[in-house]
Amino acid sequence: MDINGFRAEExxxxxxxxxxxxxxxxxxxxxxxxxxxxxxxxGQAFRWKKTGENRYKGIVxxxxxxxxxxxxxxxxxxxxxxxxxxxxxxxxxxxGTDYYKILKDSEKDDFMRSAxxxxxxxxxxxxxxxxxxxxxxxxxxxxxxxxxxxxxxxxMLHGKKISGAEDDFSGxxxxxxxxxALNFCSGDEDDQCKCCSSSLCGKQFAGYRCPYIARTAQMxxxxxxxxxxxxxxxxxxxxxxxxxxxLPGVGQKVAxxxxxxxxxxxxxxxxxxWVARTIRKTYLxxxxxxxxxxxxxxxxxxxxxxxxxxxxxxxxxxxxLR
DNA sequence: AAACAGGGGTTAA
DNA sequence: TTAACCCCTGTT
Numbered sequence: 287m288d289i290n291g292f293r294a295e296e297x298x299x300x301x302x303x304x305x306x307x308x309x310x311x312x313x314x315x316x317x318x319x320x321x322x323x324x325x326x327x328x329g330q331a332f333r334w335k336k337t338g339e340n341r342y343k344g345i346v347x348x349x350x351x352x353x354x355x356x357x358x359x360x361x362x363x364x365x366x367x368x369x370x371x372x373x374x375x376x377x378x379x380x381x382g383t384d385y386y387k388i389l390k391d392s393e394k395d396d397f398m399r400s401a402x403x404x405x406x407x408x409x410x411x412x413x414x415x416x417x418x419x420x421x422x423x424x425x426x427x428x429x430x431x432x433x434x435x436x437x438x439x440x441x442m443l444h445g446k447k448i449s450g451a452e453d454d455f456s457g458x459x460x461x462x463x464x465x466x467a468l469n470f471c472s473g474d475e476d477d478q479c480k481c482c483s484s485s486l487c488g489k490q491f492a493g494y495r496c497p498y499i500a501r502t503a504q505m506x507x508x509x510x511x512x513x514x515x516x517x518x519x520x521x522x523x524x525x526x527x528x529x530x531x532x533l534p535g536v537g538q539k540v541a542x543x544x545x546x547x548x549x550x551x552x553x554x555x556x557x558x559x560w561v562a563r564t565i566r567k568t569y570l571x572x573x574x575x576x577x578x579x580x581x582x583x584x585x586x587x588x589x590x591x592x593x594x595x596x597x598x599x600x601x602x603x604x605x606x607l608r
Numbered sequence: 609a610a611a612c613a614g615g616g617g618t619t620a621a
Numbered sequence: 622t623t624a625a626c627c628c629c630t631g632t633t
Contacts, residue, residue: 329616426617432629433616493627498618537618558616599616612633619626 289372290381299364304455306364307371313359316385321407322355328600329430330547331411332421332437333460343455345441347374347414350448350455365455380410380549392587392594397568401601410596412549415515416506417460422543423498423535436492440499443491444470467507470500498535505533519550523584526551538576546592555583555591564602 287294293310313319326334326342334344341354352364363375376382389406393399420440425433438458444465445458461470471491492499505511511532518526523545530541542556555561557579565579566572569586587594601607 422616423618427615427626428617428629429615435629491628493629494618494625495627531618535618539617543616556616560616562616603616610633613631615628615630617626619624621623621625 287368289368290376292371292376292381294368294371296368299362300454302454304365305367306362307366307368308356309361309363309371311359312355312361315381316389316407318385318389318402318406319359320355320361320379320409321405322353324405324408324600325411328405328408328596329603330596331413332430332434333441345448345457345459346378348446348448348459349374350457351375352455377412377549380412383410385409388590388593391590392597394586398594398598401597404604405597405600408596408600410549410552410593411547413547414460415513415544415548415550416463418544418548419502419533419536419540420460420466420499422540422547423502424492424495425543426495426535426537426540439491463503463507466499466503470503471496495535501534502536515548515550518545523551523554527554546595552592553584553589555580555587555595557583558599560602561595561599564598564607567607 287296289309292312295308295310297306297308298304299306322340322342323336326336326344331344333346334342337343337352338354341352343350343352345351349366349370351366351370352362354362354364356362363371366375389402393402421433421437424436424440428436437460441458441460444461446462448455448457448459506513513530518529521529526545527538527541530536530544531538536544539556539558542554545551545554546556557565557576561583562576562579565583566574570579570582574582583595584591
């Protein structure tokens, strides 16, 4: 069958004959193929777990699935139907985007050519706005393993249990906004936790970020702040960033990550310590300010600044370029 | 073993 | 521009 231009084939996998789908020739999307490791371990998403050679399990939009690259560059998505591919995975994996041009536009110098040679197969995931927002509020002053743990804890505490066709595909969805707005224990108040008795709750959970999570959820849920994703995607980058920064716990860097990783725009380059260090060393001066770095990256990489950041960051981090 | 540093950051002064 | 913030982890 054909789905959005992809040759697809439904099948059954595992001893439990789970409904799955194979997408053919997924590697032809880009000269660097579709690399799962750099896609899922580059720090853009926090809920994918490696379960084998070239196989990752994750939960997206309440759907638990396993993704792997099988023979000849085909992609297998276990526990997903053709409809799931069309409704969820096609957009999530940015499959409508032509990476040939983006990669070419990003190969501006020797450094970027090296980065792309290393991880040009990483795709920019298009993630849920709220999940991205809360995940990156949690991310501040934390390393990736810890962010992953905290996001998972948040899902276990406040998400819905997914009882998949099989235990292999069960877990917890990312929490609803209402749940976070009404029942999330911020650790702010003196009284005991109202939502659960877990030791993961309140102060034991994400520390000073807890009140940020609670207050941001409440601002969104009460519609005191209503993000207009369409407008954010077309207004000048500085304005979009400033707008999201109205939410507690959302500063410049978190705002940029949300804009980029939830697919609102691709011309934004979040500047974390790794990107800052790398840009200073490669293109600017040791004492260049964050502001100077941001102006440089957005000017130098232009419309593809977000993709350039994805590849540059993962390359710098894996090669430990300091 | 107990102290210490620092983490992909935000906020308030 | 600078320090405090909550908690965890890895290091002396």
